[in-house]
Amino acid sequence: MLSSWLSSLSGVLILLVLIVICHSEAVLANPDWWQKAGFYQIYPRSFKDSNGDGIGDLNGIASKLPYLKDIGVRAFWMSPINKSPMVDFGYDISDYREIQPEYGTMADFDNLVAEAKRLGLKVIMDFVPNHSSNQHQWFIDSENRVSGYEDYYVWDDGKTNPAGGRNLPPTNWIQAFRGSAWEWSEKRGQYYLHQFTVEQPDLNYRNPKVVEEMKGVLKFWLDKGVDGFRIDAIPFLYEVVKTSGGVYPDEPLSGTTQDQEAFEYLDHIYTQNQPETLEMVYQWRELVDQYQKEHGGETRVLMTEGFTTLEILKEYYVSAEGRLGPHMPFNFGLITDVDGNSKADQFVKTIESWMAIVPKDGVANWVIGNHDRPRTATRFGQDRIDAMNMLILSLAGASVTYQGEEIGMTDVFISWEETVDPAACNAGEALFEEKSRDPCRTPFQWDDSAMAGFTTGSRTWLPVGPNYRTVNVKVEEAQERSHLKVYKAMMKLRESKTFLHGLLRVRAMSDNVLAIVRELTGNNTYITLVNLGNNSEVIDATGLAQSLPSKLRFDAVGVSSHHVRGGAVATNDILLLPYESVVLIARTAALDHMYESICEAWLE
Numbered sequence: 001m002l003s004s005w006l007s008s009l010s011g012v013l014i015l016l017v018l019i020v021i022c023h024s025e026a027v028l029a030n031p032d033w034w035q036k037a038g039f040y041q042i043y044p045r046s047f048k049d050s051n052g053d054g055i056g057d058l059n060g061i062a063s064k065l066p067y068l069k070d071i072g073v074r075a076f077w078m079s080p081i082n083k084s085p086m087v088d089f090g091y092d093i094s095d096y097r098e099i100q101p102e103y104g105t106m107a108d109f110d111n112l113v114a115e116a117k118r119l120g121l122k123v124i125m126d127f128v129p130n131h132s133s134n135q136h137q138w139f140i141d142s143e144n145r146v147s148g149y150e151d152y153y154v155w156d157d158g159k160t161n162p163a164g165g166r167n168l169p170p171t172n173w174i175q176a177f178r179g180s181a182w183e184w185s186e187k188r189g190q191y192y193l194h195q196f197t198v199e200q201p202d203l204n205y206r207n208p209k210v211v212e213e214m215k216g217v218l219k220f221w222l223d224k225g226v227d228g229f230r231i232d233a234i235p236f237l238y239e240v241v242k243t244s245g246g247v248y249p250d251e252p253l254s255g256t257t258q259d260q261e262a263f264e265y266l267d268h269i270y271t272q273n274q275p276e277t278l279e280m281v282y283q284w285r286e287l288v289d290q291y292q293k294e295h296g297g298e299t300r301v302l303m304t305e306g307f308t309t310l311e312i313l314k315e316y317y318v319s320a321e322g323r324l325g326p327h328m329p330f331n332f333g334l335i336t337d338v339d340g341n342s343k344a345d346q347f348v349k350t351i352e353s354w355m356a357i358v359p360k361d362g363v364a365n366w367v368i369g370n371h372d373r374p375r376t377a378t379r380f381g382q383d384r385i386d387a388m389n390m391l392i393l394s395l396a397g398a399s400v401t402y403q404g405e406e407i408g409m410t411d412v413f414i415s416w417e418e419t420v421d422p423a424a425c426n427a428g429e430a431l432f433e434e435k436s437r438d439p440c441r442t443p444f445q446w447d448d449s450a451m452a453g454f455t456t457g458s459r460t461w462l463p464v465g466p467n468y469r470t471v472n473v474k475v476e477e478a479q480e481r482s483h484l485k486v487y488k489a490m491m492k493l494r495e496s497k498t499f500l501h502g503l504l505r506v507r508a509m510s511d512n513v514l515a516i517v518r519e520l521t522g523n524n525t526y527i528t529l530v531n532l533g534n535n536s537e538v539i540d541a542t543g544l545a546q547s548l549p550s551k552l553r554f555d556a557v558g559v560s561s562h563h564v565r566g567g568a569v570a571t572n573d574i575l576l577l578p579y580e581s582v583v584l585i586a587r588t589a590a591l592d593h594m595y596e597s598i599c600e601a602w603l604e
């Protein structure tokens, strides 16, 4: 009697002690909000339409914030919602302080921010500093030489034409969407630079007024309550200064293509990655840090889009003198350096090379898709949807998911007649498929009703993907196993202390099997195994971490996995079917099972 009373008392005591430990660990696990966050990219035009016009909008986004919360997202960044003629679907801004009417009003924006705050979600705006729309008042004034605006853009007389007539373009520079980067203005009798479409003139950052003007834009949105910015097309910000002869130099040929109109034809040494670009980025960081000092609140983050070398991206993080740049210089390695044919060691190389540039106090980030590149399911193949989501969500640091990747949306074929992306239209009918970004921008697939639940209207700005009846949130929520459920399970796992703080190790176990190990002394070890190939493989995980037990348990499994969550497997004999991906857990002590379940209950 006494002994049973004592044993139940000791049980209660153990429980209490465990609850206290668990709680204090939960409190200790307190990185800055963005450092280990799951970020999500919203392409507003295609996320959710609230008024039936077939175009996504702010109220649509607001209505789906509970979904973001539910899948474990902490912050979302939105492609531009500013006023725009929509030549480049918002990346041509005609008023940096207004909302595009198709997307809603400023009141709708305020409501979106308030709603996000209520749910604990952070709102990140897209900031497009390199160029405005040619319909921006600044450009109109600049073209008309209105006093004070003459040098807001990059103007040049061009070269004398030996054959007579209008001058020739100043240089051989080529814009990102094919063809000359210079456009003649009849009004002003000069050429202007546009590194993207003709309708996107480059702002002149050598004019201090422009620098101040754009800082004012950042402050405007910070005052509106946003939590940070994704900064567009950074490498293009500055161009080289003119030579002593007062001309811009031609860029050398890259030698990689014979196509003289192609952006890749030139080596962009005078139009990209100029030293002043970094200076500007550091100043923007100072601005947001200063804003926080003055106004309080949590960190406002900067994330930058820069497709450039690792050496330069290392400097984005922090200068040699210790000046800080963006919190998250976007890491596009998993977009640019690997694809469906890559072997495990190529993934290891890509991951390790990024980890090597992350400064001591910096945080890694992993972007696997966006509105400019083919979708993950299309790039890596539909068999690898879970593998890729499990991969980025297992790595250390912040992850960035493009809308729809969590449900495994695929690129949609868009015919030439239906094509609207300027990159594709400019490329012409022969090349449009290679260049088009429309296929990854189709409406989000919410359910299996008409128009995939994206709109109540009968038309959408881009067609809905034909697979929407099977690939959508509603169906995947109802299924016992689905890509969405795998994604959610991974996001949940990321809340564990090991995922928050643990060391990262990546290994190629064979040609096709990649292992990602997350280890934290005194805590559970997690091993993610990803079979990239279409053969079964048997893996011995014994050497992957110190003193692993002889058995591991499955903590997350991909949709097609033949394993079940909670099941055990011999550490030295793990069978992976083709494309199978799993997360295994090695618990630290006998009591850990109890400990974990109490923690889970406590944290819920």
Ligand code: GLC
Pocket (backbone or CB within 6 Å): 088, 091, 092, 128, 196, 232, 233, 305, 371, 372
């Ligand atoms: C960035 C955007 C892209 C846009 C370009 C010009 O690369 O992601 O969509 O077309 O900048 O603003």
